[in-house]
Amino acid sequence: MDDADSIVYVVDDDASVRDSMSSLLRSVGLRAEVFGSTEEFLGATRPEIPSCLVLDVRLPGMTGLDLQGELEKAGIGIPIVFVTGHGDIPMVSRAMKAGAVEFLTKPFQKQELLAAIHQALDRDRARREQEAKLSALRSRFERLTSRQREVLHFVVAGLTNKQIAEKLGLSEITIKVHRGHVMQKMRADSLAGLVRMAGKLGVHSHR
Amino acid sequence: MTNGYWRFDFRESPASAGGSISGAVDAADRGLGHHRHPHTSGPLSQIAWSMVRPCGIALSFVAMALVATLLLQRFFPYPFLFLFFPAVMASAWFGGMCAGLFAVFVSTVLVDYFFVPPFNSFAINATDSTYFAAFVVCTFVASWVSSSKKQSEEILREARDQLEIRVAERTAELERSNAELRRSVREHEIAEQTLRKTQADLAHLSKVMTMGELTCSIAHEVSQPLTAVVTYGHACLEWLSAAPPAVAEARKAAERVIQDGTRAGVVLNRIRALFKKEAPTRDCLDMNEVIRELGVLLRDEAARAGVSLRLELAKDLPRVKGDRVQLQQVVLNLAVNGMDAMRGTADRPRELLIRTAAGGSAEILIQVKDSGAGLRAEIAPEIFKPFFTTKPQGIGMGLSISRSIVESHRGRLWVTPLSANGSLFQFTVPTGSRDHDG
Numbered sequence: 001m002d003d004a005d006s007i008v009y010v011v012d013d014d015a016s017v018r019d020s021m022s023s024l025l026r027s028v029g030l031r032a033e034v035f036g037s038t039e040e041f042l043g044a045t046r047p048e049i050p051s052c053l054v055l056d057v058r059l060p061g062m063t064g065l066d067l068q069g070e071l072e073k074a075g076i077g078i079p080i081v082f083v084t085g086h087g088d089i090p091m092v093s094r095a096m097k098a099g100a101v102e103f104l105t106k107p108f109q110k111q112e113l114l115a116a117i118h119q120a121l122d123r124d125r126a127r128r129e130q131e132a133k134l135s136a137l138r139s140r141f142e143r144l145t146s147r148q149r150e151v152l153h154f155v156v157a158g159l160t161n162k163q164i165a166e167k168l169g170l171s172e173i174t175i176k177v178h179r180g181h182v183m184q185k186m187r188a189d190s191l192a193g194l195v196r197m198a199g200k201l202g203v204h205s206h207r
Numbered sequence: 208m209t210n211g212y213w214r215f216d217f218r219e220s221p222a223s224a225g226g227s228i229s230g231a232v233d234a235a236d237r238g239l240g241h242h243r244h245p246h247t248s249g250p251l252s253q254i255a256w257s258m259v260r261p262c263g264i265a266l267s268f269v270a271m272a273l274v275a276t277l278l279l280q281r282f283f284p285y286p287f288l289f290l291f292f293p294a295v296m297a298s299a300w301f302g303g304m305c306a307g308l309f310a311v312f313v314s315t316v317l318v319d320y321f322f323v324p325p326f327n328s329f330a331i332n333a334t335d336s337t338y339f340a341a342f343v344v345c346t347f348v349a350s351w352v353s354s355s356k357k358q359s360e361e362i363l364r365e366a367r368d369q370l371e372i373r374v375a376e377r378t379a380e381l382e383r384s385n386a387e388l389r390r391s392v393r394e395h396e397i398a399e400q401t402l403r404k405t406q407a408d409l410a411h412l413s414k415v416m417t418m419g420e421l422t423c424s425i426a427h428e429v430s431q432p433l434t435a436v437v438t439y440g441h442a443c444l445e446w447l448s449a450a451p452p453a454v455a456e457a458r459k460a461a462e463r464v465i466q467d468g469t470r471a472g473v474v475l476n477r478i479r480a481l482f483k484k485e486a487p488t489r490d491c492l493d494m495n496e497v498i499r500e501l502g503v504l505l506r507d508e509a510a511r512a513g514v515s516l517r518l519e520l521a522k523d524l525p526r527v528k529g530d531r532v533q534l535q536q537v538v539l540n541l542a543v544n545g546m547d548a549m550r551g552t553a554d555r556p557r558e559l560l561i562r563t564a565a566g567g568s569a570e571i572l573i574q575v576k577d578s579g580a581g582l583r584a585e586i587a588p589e590i591f592k593p594f595f596t597t598k599p600q601g602i603g604m605g606l607s608i609s610r611s612i613v614e615s616h617r618g619r620l621w622v623t624p625l626s627a628n629g630s631l632f633q634f635t636v637p638t639g640s641r642d643h644d645g
Contacts, residue, residue, distance in 0.1 A: 016432060019435075020438035024438050026442075063510075085423075
């Protein structure tokens with residue numbers, strides 16, 4: 001696991017708790033950054049690398065659960081591991097429903113915390129890969145000409161070259177060339193692959 | 208008691224001769240060492256005895272005087288009649304006025320018969336009549352002086368005895384009422400002790416209930432340092448098992464384990480001190496410090512209730528004499544009440560302000576202000592009464608006990624409903640310059 005290029009954020013109002021977490025995380029080779037409040041965390045610049053947030057539920061000012069809502073609204077999908085001195089069921093249920101990875105009760109064991117953190121990092125890593133792939137795909141799609149996009153739509157809809165040529169009033173040879181360019185620019189190795197990409201991009205088929 | 212008998216008589220008719228006689232008879236009984244006559248017979252024989260007695264006494268004295276005078280006759284050229292005077296006086300003294308007069312009569316007759324010429328005859332020579340008349344007058348005077356002297360002495364003694372009895376009665380009365388008073392004081396003390404104990408128990412109950420409301424905050428306060436301890440412990444092991452071992456980091460982690468373990472202990476002690484049930488003490492306290500110690504607990508509770516807690520502690524606050532735990536209980540009560548009052552507040556910031564200030568004359572002022580629902584002015588005086596509560600789970604003792612604690616510190620606790628929203632509770636504590644031991 002390449003922990004070196006990931007980062008764990010810890011938000012806890014108790015200096016001892018956050019420093020101890022920092023020490024523990026560093027001792028197992030994780031990079032940790034600690035904050036005393038949610039506001040401090042929101043104000044920090046965060047590098048675009050796999051990361052997760054270890055968050056105390058009960059904080060002065062904006063609470064952990066409030067922060068979860070804020071991040072959700074801002075479209076920041078950082079996975080959250082909640083920790084609390086005592087969690088009641090409504091609190092846990094609210095946090096988990098909103099997508100928390102884990103809900104730990106203080107004092108927690110190293111294994112629990114690290115397992116939750118690794119799970120959260122994996123989730124974030126997967127999410128980031130997904131997002132990276134999608135954005136690469138999108139940029140490839142952006143590079144298609146409008147004619148090529150037209151052709152792509154018809155191809156995805158399952159039309160043959162001849163049918164496309166008829167629809168666009170072009171020769172079959174021209175459509176074949178366009179189609180070749182599309183496959184090349186989108187780096188698709190088969191028709192099936194191209195259809196999958198179009199699905200991910202949300203390209204609608206033209207009839 | 209013999210005295211009782213004649214005293215009673217005397218009181219019935221202080222000037223009556225009978226009273227005097229019976230008194231004198233009794234006195235004669237004692238004075239002459241006669242066997243006392245038993246007063247068991249009826250009233251008639253009593254009256255007879257009281258007649259016979261003086262005559263007997265008069266006769267015996269006069270007889271002694273006569274015998275002595277007859278014996279002395281041969282040594283003197285003329286009859287030595289002076290001995291009849293003491294006989295008359297003694298008769299009047301011991302037998303009363305009647306005995307005196309009877310003695311005068313008997314003496315007169317005997318002197319006339321034996322010593323006034325012609326001797327052994329009741330006739331009197333004309334030459335001796337003056338001498339005889341002088342003798343009679345003198346015996347009368349002697350009898351009268353003696354009996355009146357005796358009487359006034361009796362009156363005096365009576366008055367003295369009467370006084371003694373009155374004093375004794377009064378003393379007994381005083382002692383009785385004194386005992387009564389002592390008993391009622393003791394009863395009062397016991398009642399007061401019971402009351403104090405009940406009050407202390409109730410205060411403790413209310414404290415425990417307040418603390419019960421703070422359980423979550425207490426758990427949080429304890430779990431924070433413990434979390435740090437456990438986490439540092441794990442970290443320490445990790446640092447040591449690295450290759451090569453990161454000794455410096457491990458040492459730092461171990462040091463923090465000690466530090467946070469100690470901190471957990473301090474937190475526990477502080478909470479235990481709040482729970483402790485012991486006799487109130489009077490220490491010299493810095494009220495700011497007392498409030499700050501509560502701060503951790505209150506801040507946490509405030510965070511849970513979504514309340515922002517502000518402490519405005521005056522600089523150079525004079526110290527006060529008081530019981531730390533009791534005063535903390537008051538502040539805690541007021542603060543928890545304030546937070547409860549803001550539970551339903553949504554349209555404005557929930558803010559709890561705890562302020563200290565040096566008050567006017569030798570006292571300090573502590574204010575607890577909330578922005579909650581506030582109080583209706585008409586119930587403001589009610590809230591300090593025992594068992595008044597607006598909380599479903601409350602026992603309604605918090606404010607009543609808070610007030611009695613403040614008053615035992617010679618301070619005042621009152622509430623001011625705020626015109627906008629919320630209420631302001633404030634109490635004073637006199638500064639340490641005045642000595643008190645409420």
